[in-house]
Amino acid sequence: xxxxxxxxxxxxxxxxxxxxxxxxxxxxxxxxxxxxxxxxxxxxxxxxxxxxxxxxxxxxxxxxxxxxxxxxxxxxxxxxxxxxxxxxxxxxxxxxxxxxxxxxxxxxxxxxxxxxxxxxxxxxxxxxxxxxxxxxxxxxxxxxxxxxxxxxxxxxxxxxxxxxxxxxxxxxxxxxxxxxxxxxxxxxxxxxxxxxxxxxxxxxxxxxxxxxxxxxxxxxxxxxxxxxxxxxxxxxxxxxxxxxxxxxxxxxxxxxxxxxxxxxxxxxxxxxxxxxxx
Amino acid sequence: xxxxxxxxxxxxxxxxxxxxxxxxxxxxxxxxxxxxxxxxxxxxxxxxxxxxxxxxxxxxxxxxxxxxxxxxxxxxxxxxxxxxxxxxxxxxxxxxxxxxxxxxxxxxxx
Numbered sequence: 001x002x003x004x005x006x007x008x009x010x011x012x013x014x015x016x017x018x019x020x021x022x023x024x025x026x027x028x029x030x031x032x033x034x035x036x037x038x039x040x041x042x043x044x045x046x047x048x049x050x051x052x053x054x055x056x057x058x059x060x061x062x063x064x065x066x067x068x069x070x071x072x073x074x075x076x077x078x079x080x081x082x083x084x085x086x087x088x089x090x091x092x093x094x095x096x097x098x099x100x101x102x103x104x105x106x107x108x109x110x111x112x113x114x115x116x117x118x119x120x121x122x123x124x125x126x127x128x129x130x131x132x133x134x135x136x137x138x139x140x141x142x143x144x145x146x147x148x149x150x151x152x153x154x155x156x157x158x159x160x161x162x163x164x165x166x167x168x169x170x171x172x173x174x175x176x177x178x179x180x181x182x183x184x185x186x187x188x189x190x191x192x193x194x195x196x197x198x199x200x201x202x203x204x205x206x207x208x209x210x211x212x213x214x215x216x217x218x219x220x221x222x223x224x225x226x227x228x229x230x231x232x233x234x235x236x237x238x239x240x241x242x243x244x245x246x247x248x249x250x251x252x253x254x255x256x257x258x259x260x261x262x263x264x265x266x267x268x269x270x271x272x273x274x275x276x277x278x
Numbered sequence: 279x280x281x282x283x284x285x286x287x288x289x290x291x292x293x294x295x296x297x298x299x300x301x302x303x304x305x306x307x308x309x310x311x312x313x314x315x316x317x318x319x320x321x322x323x324x325x326x327x328x329x330x331x332x333x334x335x336x337x338x339x340x341x342x343x344x345x346x347x348x349x350x351x352x353x354x355x356x357x358x359x360x361x362x363x364x365x366x367x368x369x370x371x372x373x374x375x376x377x378x379x380x381x382x383x384x385x386x387x388x
Binding site: 013 | 304305306324325328332344347351352353354355
């Protein structure tokens with residue numbers, strides 16, 4: 001199924017599941033449990049797919065087959081416990097992981113809210129407003145994002161380190177203020193960098209306009225080069241202990257003159273978020 | 279007591295058109311309406327209702343459009359009966375009544 005019809009079927013069934021789940025939640029089920037029940041109510045994926053096939057058989061047989069395939073695919077991904085890369089965790093467990101880790105951010109003073117089911121949304125409240133990860137439609141593929149915070153003024157999401165050189169991949173926006181609701185195009189295929197920040201740069205076009213971080217030295221320092229006056233640096237290093245080379249993210253924030261400088265790293269908890277593509 | 283699934287299946291389109299005769303509704307609302315109005319006699323499965331709604335839409339008996347849900351959240355796809363749907367409902371209703379009459383005639387025979 002392609003185009004408008006695919007969207008229509010998907011939206012309709014998704015809306016149905018959420019409404020059904022809402023009723024279960026009202027009657028006391030947890031969110032995850034409610035979703036499971038709602039999907040169970042929907043019935044067998046094959047049954048619906050066969051029904052849809054008959055609905056679209058006449059006059060266009062090809063369209064019907066495509067619809068059935070798309071429906072089947074959608075329902076199967078929704079109803080089965082899916083294997084995820086690289087953690088091989090079902091959605092609920094990833095969720096749990098996020099929820100557990102997010103406590104670190106909350107303890108730093110940032111109200112952080114996670115919502116959504118197989119497309120987790122991250123909402124973070126800062127002094128400048130609420131920042132939310134864009135909808136699933138904006139995310140092209142299965143991605144790993146690291147949500148990082150260095151305090152009340154900055155909220156930063158960055159891709160996990162997946163470059164062959166072990167250096168972090170991040171991209172910045174050439175405006176004074178980093179955009180709200182902004183998702184940047186992939187730096188390399190499969191990597192999307194999302195940066196949220198409410199910090200207004202003084203002299204530089206962006207606090208993250210330019211920067212380069214070398215691999216972390218043995219003494220725990222790293223080199224940062226920047227042209228901006230107010231600096232917010234995000235860095236990471238490849239962690240071989242993590243599956244598939246997910247990055248160990250380290251954040252430092254400092255104000256400095258135009259310089260190249262050695263600074264100490266202050267690691268903070270990083271949250272690895274799996275964003276599921278549909 | 280709930281309806282015989284085979285009877286439901288055979289008359290699904292008639293039932294759906296009847297439910298939508300006077301007001302537009304979305305899928306879950308239709309299922310709940312059928313259940314409530316008949317004191318639980320009609321228990322529809324989503325797996326049969328949605329394909330039937332799509333079939334009726336494909337046939338031009340229903341029109342469908344996304345509108346905001348009454349309780350917020352994602353928009354729902356509302357179905358409304360079309361003019362040709364009303365005609366189809368009349369025909370199906372007549373056919374059902376005729377069928378029913380003839381069955382009853384058989385029962386009255388000694």
